[in-house]
Amino acid sequence: MSSPRIAVIGAGPGGLAAARGLQVNGFQVTVLEREASAFARWQGGMLDLHAPTGQEAMRAIGLYERFRAVARAEAQEMRMLDAVTAELVNHEQPAEDEYYAPEIDRGQLRELLLNSLTPGTVRWGHPIDGVTAEAGIATVRFTDGTTEQFDLVIGADGAWSRTRPAVSAVTPIYMGTTLVETYLDDIDTRHPELAKLIGPGSLAAGAGGAGMLFAQRNSGGHARVYAELEDIPVDWAADAGIDLSDTEAVRAYLLARFEGWHGSVLDLIRRNDGGFVNRPLYVLPVGHSWRHVPGVTLLGDAAHLLPPHGIGANLALIDGSDLAAALAAHADLDEGVRAYEDVMLPRAKAAGEADAEIAVLMDAEGYSVNDVRQYFNERMLNLAK
Numbered sequence: 001m002s003s004p005r006i007a008v009i010g011a012g013p014g015g016l017a018a019a020r021g022l023q024v025n026g027f028q029v030t031v032l033e034r035e036a037s038a039f040a041r042w043q044g045g046m047l048d049l050h051a052p053t054g055q056e057a058m059r060a061i062g063l064y065e066r067f068r069a070v071a072r073a074e075a076q077e078m079r080m081l082d083a084v085t086a087e088l089v090n091h092e093q094p095a096e097d098e099y100y101a102p103e104i105d106r107g108q109l110r111e112l113l114l115n116s117l118t119p120g121t122v123r124w125g126h127p128i129d130g131v132t133a134e135a136g137i138a139t140v141r142f143t144d145g146t147t148e149q150f151d152l153v154i155g156a157d158g159a160w161s162r163t164r165p166a167v168s169a170v171t172p173i174y175m176g177t178t179l180v181e182t183y184l185d186d187i188d189t190r191h192p193e194l195a196k197l198i199g200p201g202s203l204a205a206g207a208g209g210a211g212m213l214f215a216q217r218n219s220g221g222h223a224r225v226y227a228e229l230e231d232i233p234v235d236w237a238a239d240a241g242i243d244l245s246d247t248e249a250v251r252a253y254l255l256a257r258f259e260g261w262h263g264s265v266l267d268l269i270r271r272n273d274g275g276f277v278n279r280p281l282y283v284l285p286v287g288h289s290w291r292h293v294p295g296v297t298l299l300g301d302a303a304h305l306l307p308p309h310g311i312g313a314n315l316a317l318i319d320g321s322d323l324a325a326a327l328a329a330h331a332d333l334d335e336g337v338r339a340y341e342d343v344m345l346p347r348a349k350a351a352g353e354a355d356a357e358i359a360v361l362m363d364a365e366g367y368s369v370n371d372v373r374q375y376f377n378e379r380m381l382n383l384a385k
Contacts, residue, residue: 003028004151014300014316015156016113020061021324034127045224047313048101057317075103077201086262131166133295161302167290172282179279182272184223250276286352304348
């Protein structure tokens with residue numbers, strides 16, 4: 001029997017994990033990606049892949065050892081500073097054999113997944129306008145007006161998924177929080193004081209209700225910096241009369257917002273090597289689900305968009321590996337999709353419920369990042385059973 005026509009929309013971690021899993025199990029698959037190439041844009045900071053989710057997914061699709069070869073266990077270190085005094089208030093250093101949540105650059109993870117696929121699997125420069133399904137046949141509409149039909153379309157196209165409307169009318173909701181991102185390059189040579197401040201992993205600093213500053217070391221001497229602005233309208237820059245492309249104006253705004261913080265902490269945004277990128281945070285309602293539609297399903301942020309607390313990529317990866325395994329385990333394509341959704345949707349609901357409890361843990365004095373990670377995963381996996 002000929003292989004079913006399967007398309008994955010989106011070449012992010014979850015979509016590529018699904019494609020890899022499908023190919024391992026003998027399926028033919030096409031990945032449709034709007035970006036022009038694998039190098040069209042910077043892929044972002046680093047991800048911590050958790051043992052029971054992200055790492056388990058990498059095992060399932062046969063890429064765990066390749067992941068281990070690239071991942072940085074030392075980057076699990078976490079430093080928390082008092083933003084006014086710059087004093088270290090909590091310092092988590094991983095044991096030599098600690099491998100619960102090692103870090104990997106997003107770009108490295110994407111490259112690893114891409115290199116595992118059959119050449120030509122990803123069709124770059126193919127943005128879609130939408131997907132419809134009728135009688136188990138899904139039609140993909142491209143932005144150039146052309147269409148193509150598949151037996152199954154997997155929407156792995158993120159928060160603003162163009163696939164999601166085929167199964168759900170729900171759209172993301174702004175959280176009231178925005179991250180303003182920037183970066184430091186060649187940090188050990190050009191910014192040695194900041195390299196020492198951040199350490200090999202992540203740094204967080206906060207004071208009162210002004211917000212937070214975060215920094216994380218990436219590979220190759222890079223570091224990403226994020227200013228978290230809480231209880232702020234989504235169009236805050238326009239309200240303040242700021243052009244987001246004006247680096248000096250954005251910097252001045254941030255320095256004023258964090259006035260009174262220690263100079264060494266503020267140097268994270270005073271001495272950045274590039275402009276600032278505005279990233280308002282959106283979520284889907286906890287428990288977002290849909291009535292099964294033959295021919296279409298979702299994974300990752302397209303299905304269950306959560307705050308950036310370190311679980312999103314892990315869920316996307318395990319969604320992708322689970323979907324591939326479910327399709328391989330069922331002779332009927334639609335039965336496989338139903339089996340996947342029966343596992344994924346309760347797990348996503350459990351993840352959302354657990355995420356709502358994280359804030360309580362994070363407000364507790366002396367909380368441990370690893371404790372939060374493990375609590376999250378235990379709650380999510382137990383609730384999904």
